[in-house]
């Protein structure tokens with residue numbers, strides 16, 4: 001009985017502390033809906049008018065991580081109303097970070113895998129995040145602007161750790177916070193395994 005109680009307590013606690021991640025910039029499609037984040041665009045299926053000007057070069061995505069160790073990647077769609085995973089293409093390698101709290105991640109579309117992007121174009125960014133409780137998703141509808149000024153967006157990292165050998169077989173690496181994406185590129189294949197290749201196939205194309 002005691003064991004059962006303990007299990008219940010653990011389960012309850014687990015539910016209470018269950019948390020995911022929230023994008024702050026560029027503003028997501030809608031208010032964070034925790035149970036929906038396991039699905040496409042955090043449940044916000046259709047494109048919104050909530051667009052943020054986003055620079056073609058030197059862009060950033062800021063977010064709050066509620067998991068101590070996580071992997072993530074960015075996808076982009078140029079479809080007018082991207083409403084399913086097939087509308088998105090991956091623009092960078094999966095990367096791994098440790099730490100809870102605020103993070104500011106570089107997303108330089110001009111040097112990414114994305115092609116054919118141009119000034120004034122409406123696109124949608126989708127972030128995939130996995131902190132150990134499955135793949136999570138949020139989307140931000142943006143307009144690409146070479147003149148977008150994001151200097152007022154708070155850009156700090158809760159930790160400087162870009163990757164680590166914590167966790168199971170994720171390898172090791174090093175680098176600065178600002179170079180998180182490029183320095184963590186070597187994790188790609190291992191992370192695909194960690195995240196579950198099957199669930200990512202529709203995304204990776």
Ligand SMILES: [Cu+2]
Nearest residue numbers: 019020131133
């Ligand atoms: Cu979570």
